[in-house]
């Protein structure tokens with residue numbers, strides 16, 4: 001945390017537990033002159049004391065509900081992206097409107113993280129957006145990690161970490177080979193894809209044409225060649241995972257007006273636990289709504305219905321689905337989704353029976369506020385909005401993942417904002 005340490009040493013003041021809500025604009029000059037922010041203390045489950053930062057120097061203790069902060073020179077939006085806002089996500093990828101799916105590392109980054117604060121506030125003052133379609137270019141953006149039985153499936157975390165109580169379980173790893181022993185079902189208890197391919201991620205055969213990591217691979221890109229924008233090329237640019245699309249599709253449990261696709265479950269029995277040598281003890285699993293066990297499938301289904309936050313409709317088909325699956329195992333072929341060619345199939349028949357949540361995460365945002373080379377936010381007329389800067393996941397269009405983008409934007413935005421004339 002050298003950047004934070006350095007900033008505190010240099011006298012930067014930090015107001016924790018506060019959510020930036022809106023920009024304040026001088027109606028006469030059009031300049032952004034400040035922000036409004038509300039008190040949003042973050043407390044551990046069962047606690048009524050706000051969490052504390054590791055270092056304290058520079059912290060401002062401020063608990064008023066709403067405050068107005070006047071900018072001396074400019075406002076820089078660095079509030080991250082929109083992966084935690086299902087409504088914003090769904091503007092460009094409707095299937096990801098399901099709120100069961102959060103950002104990766106949610107326990108760590110918090111319930112308000114990546115909630116599109118910058119994008120929403122920017123739109124209110126006339127900002128333009130860029131790169132929203134780039135969210136769909138990378139396999140890691142919306143995907144299903146191979147960790148089951150925890151909401152925070154993208155990351156490892158163990159008891160003792162200050163934010164572990166927000167997730168409750170570490171989850172256990174289950175790659176495609178482990179899925180040999182499972183079936184995957186949707187919110188009504190029906191299979192929806194070749195269960196093993198679901199976890200194969202970007203392996204050949206599970207993508208739409210174009211392969212993985214396109215356009216870096218699978219499509220020839222010739223700089224300046226107009227054929228780069230051919231229909232075929234554009235289609236191949238988007239690294240969509242067919243299994244994920246199947247997981248997120250509307251199913252018979254999806255009800256209006258939102259038609260959520262609902263949670264996903266890996267279903268298995270005691271035989272699977274023995275064959276795959278699964279360790280189903282704490283902290284890998286916990287009684288947190290993301291893992292259930294029961295002596296019968298009916299009881300398992302009832303526990304899921306009662307115990308998972310996003311199980312909005314009753315799962316009703318689990319017993320039928322397992323019976324059908326066991327029939328396929330007897331027949332040696334999966335008539336529904338073609339399993340059986342590359343790995344043995346196993347009956348699900350021996351108590352206990354288990355359900356471990358399969359989670360979809362949206363990892364990071366590539367789209368966001370349109371910025372220019374100075375990181376100034378650009379409006380719908382193509383002009384900079386005076387006094388407003390943004391960077392990293394709050395901004396969009398760079399087609400670039402990760403921390404490098406943030407460091408570069410921070411340097412550029414900070415340098416130019418500091419050079420502004422004080423108001």
Ligand SMILES: Cc1cc2nc3c(=O)[nH]c(=O)nc-3n(C[C@H](O)[C@H](O)[C@H](O)COP(=O)(O)OP(=O)(O)OC[C@H]3O[C@@H](n4cnc5c(N)ncnc54)[C@H](O)[C@@H]3O)c2cc1C
Pocket residue numbers: 018019020021078079080081104105109112113114115117118154155363364391392393394401402403404406
């Ligand atoms: C689990 C995980 C692993 C990753 N691994 C890598 C990696 O290995 N390499 C890599 O390059 N990238 C990685 N990334 C991506 C990288 O971390 C992000 O792209 C980058 O941190 C985004 O930076 P940012 O400044 O835009 O937003 P963030 O880092 O999300 O920072 C935004 C900050 O603003 C705060 N905030 C948000 N909204 C508000 C608001 N309304 N008011 C006040 N404060 C607010 C947040 O609490 C947060 O502190 C990973 C991301 C995750 C989640």
